[in-house]
Amino acid sequence: MSQSNNIIEISNMSFSRNDRVIYDDISLQVPRGKITAIMGPSGIGKTTLLRLMGGQLKPETGAVVFDNQDITKLSRKELYIARRKMGMLFQSGALFTEMTVFDNIAFPIREHTELPESIIRKIVLMKLEAVGLRGAAQLFPTELSGGMARRAALARSIALDPELIMFDEPFAGQDPISMGVIVRLIRDLNDALDITSVVVSHDVEEVLSIADYVYIIANKKVIAQGTPAQLRQEKSQQVVQFMEGNPDGPVPFHFPAQDYQEELLNNVK
Amino acid sequence: MLSNSIVALGQQGLAYMAGAGRAGLLLLGALKPAGRGTKLLPLIIKQLYVVGVQSLVIIVVSGLFIGMVLSLQGYTILVGYGAEQSLGQMVALSLLRELGPVVSALLFAGRAGSALTAEIGLMKATEQLSSLEMMAIDPLHQIIAPRFWAGIISLPLLAAIFSAVGILGGHLVGVDWLGVDTGAFWAIMQSSVEWSEDIVNGAIKSLVFAVVITWIALHKGYDAQPTSEGISKATTATVVQSSLAILGLDFVMTALMFG
Numbered sequence: 001m002s003q004s005n006n007i008i009e010i011s012n013m014s015f016s017r018n019d020r021v022i023y024d025d026i027s028l029q030v031p032r033g034k035i036t037a038i039m040g041p042s043g044i045g046k047t048t049l050l051r052l053m054g055g056q057l058k059p060e061t062g063a064v065v066f067d068n069q070d071i072t073k074l075s076r077k078e079l080y081i082a083r084r085k086m087g088m089l090f091q092s093g094a095l096f097t098e099m100t101v102f103d104n105i106a107f108p109i110r111e112h113t114e115l116p117e118s119i120i121r122k123i124v125l126m127k128l129e130a131v132g133l134r135g136a137a138q139l140f141p142t143e144l145s146g147g148m149a150r151r152a153a154l155a156r157s158i159a160l161d162p163e164l165i166m167f168d169e170p171f172a173g174q175d176p177i178s179m180g181v182i183v184r185l186i187r188d189l190n191d192a193l194d195i196t197s198v199v200v201s202h203d204v205e206e207v208l209s210i211a212d213y214v215y216i217i218a219n220k221k222v223i224a225q226g227t228p229a230q231l232r233q234e235k236s237q238q239v240v241q242f243m244e245g246n247p248d249g250p251v252p253f254h255f256p257a258q259d260y261q262e263e264l265l266n267n268v269k
Numbered sequence: 270m271l272s273n274s275i276v277a278l279g280q281q282g283l284a285y286m287a288g289a290g291r292a293g294l295l296l297l298g299a300l301k302p303a304g305r306g307t308k309l310l311p312l313i314i315k316q317l318y319v320v321g322v323q324s325l326v327i328i329v330v331s332g333l334f335i336g337m338v339l340s341l342q343g344y345t346i347l348v349g350y351g352a353e354q355s356l357g358q359m360v361a362l363s364l365l366r367e368l369g370p371v372v373s374a375l376l377f378a379g380r381a382g383s384a385l386t387a388e389i390g391l392m393k394a395t396e397q398l399s400s401l402e403m404m405a406i407d408p409l410h411q412i413i414a415p416r417f418w419a420g421i422i423s424l425p426l427l428a429a430i431f432s433a434v435g436i437l438g439g440h441l442v443g444v445d446w447l448g449v450d451t452g453a454f455w456a457i458m459q460s461s462v463e464w465s466e467d468i469v470n471g472a473i474k475s476l477v478f479a480v481v482i483t484w485i486a487l488h489k490g491y492d493a494q495p496t497s498e499g500i501s502k503a504t505t506a507t508v509v510q511s512s513l514a515i516l517g518l519d520f521v522m523t524a525l526m527f528g
Contacts, residue, residue: 039380051399054402056403083403084405086403088400092396093399096398107404108404111404153400160404
């Protein structure tokens with residue numbers, strides 16, 4: 001089978017939830033070995049896009065091809081096999097609170113392999129060393145700071161050496177130091193392990209500093225795409241507003257409402 | 270107005286049916302053998318501790334007091350007919366046939382069922398269930414199945430312990446305090462309690478309750494809105510719906526078994 005150059009190819013996909021259209025006929029590609037970023041204002045379903053890529057949600061139309069397989073057409077069993085090649089870093093980390101950090105990272109290895117405990121220990125320590133948390137192996141997730149929890153979760157998502165890692169808002173709510181650590185980790189892991197990364201985020205500067213290719217999504221569509229350098233040259237009002245963080249513009253400051261004066265004068269609810 | 274309320278009724282009915290369908294799929298998915306029996310066993314044992322062993326205190330204490338109260342009330346009535354020697358029979362039959370299975374099930378729903386719902390709801394809210402899916406581990410096998418089996422094994426055993434402790438409590442009040450003859454207490458109990466009629470029927474009841482409570486609790490947790498309000502609602506729904514189901518099913522089963 002010929003290996004396509006893109007690990008993920010989404011073509012003409014539409015998805016809606018509770019009658020609200022989230023994506024309308026969207027197409028995008030994630031090239032192998034690169035960091036692809038997906039940016040956009042919050043609430044437009046960036047996390048939903050990751051769930052669509054991971055097969056946790058099914059689109060109404062269109063295809064989501066992962067590693068030459070259409071995720072939307074796989075049986076439950078095939079889907080679970082395909083997911084072994086993916087890792088996902090959730091926004092909350094989603095570490096199992098009743099296990100130590102060590103056991104959290106060992107968990108997927110113990111579940112999916114028959115490796116002896118001595119080898120599992122070595123793998124876990126290597127993954128923890130990569131994220132700088134070898135000293136925290138015996139702590140419980142509740143004892144970690146937010147930034148450390150996210151790094152521990154990152155170690156868990158690379159435990160099985162996936163081909164693709166998806167990062168859901170990796171920079172949200174981090175202090176400048178942990179932010180810097182995570183930015184570096186994403187880049188280093190991507191290059192050192194020769195994996196593909198998809199980063200979903202709205203932190204413009206951090207994303208532009210590490211991404212190889214960026215998609216900006218708004219209004220159910222891709223409104224701009226390109227390398228960070230190309231996007232900085234982009235003239236479209238929508239993109240400029242997002243990249244510079246202007247409060248008003250094509251994305252209005254006000255949530256749609258009836259006329260202000262009318263509502264104030266009208267006493268009837 | 271009328272048409273609106275009919276529409277609302279229809280929507281509620283559909284939502285209810287959809288929920289029942291999801292509950293059925295949940296159970297099917299959890300029970301489908303996935304060739305991971307060796308991995309399931311340690312998980313079940315851990316849940317047996319959480320669901321069963323940790324419910325022991327409330328079951329033993331309640332059983333003791335129910336038995337004592339039953340004995341006290343029974344004595345004051347039976348003594349009027351000079352039949353206080355049948356106290357053992359009365360206490361044992363009430364506990365084995367009705368109070369043991371029903372009260373232990375109600376306590377189990379409050380103690381273990383609510384905890385299961387809240388735990389699974391929070392796992393959903395903190396994306397632990399999603400992360401299991403993305404690690405290619407089916408949460409139905411990893412989380413739901415062990416808890417289901419642990420509930421089914423625990424409750425009948427807890428009900429048996431409840432009845433046994435209750436009988437001892439009845440003995441404490443009837444014989445040690447009120448002075449019923451201890452030989453008569455045990456002998457009449459022994460001759461009147463039947464294995465299949467009383468003990469097996471009681472065990473069947475608590476097995477049915479175990480399935481219903483655990484199923485409702487797991488479904489409500491898995492189906493909960495992943496917010497604090499949603500989890501609180503789901504926990505309440507678990508206790509209310511399983512309690513009502515226990516009482517309703519108990520009447521039906523009593524009518525079939527003893528009617």
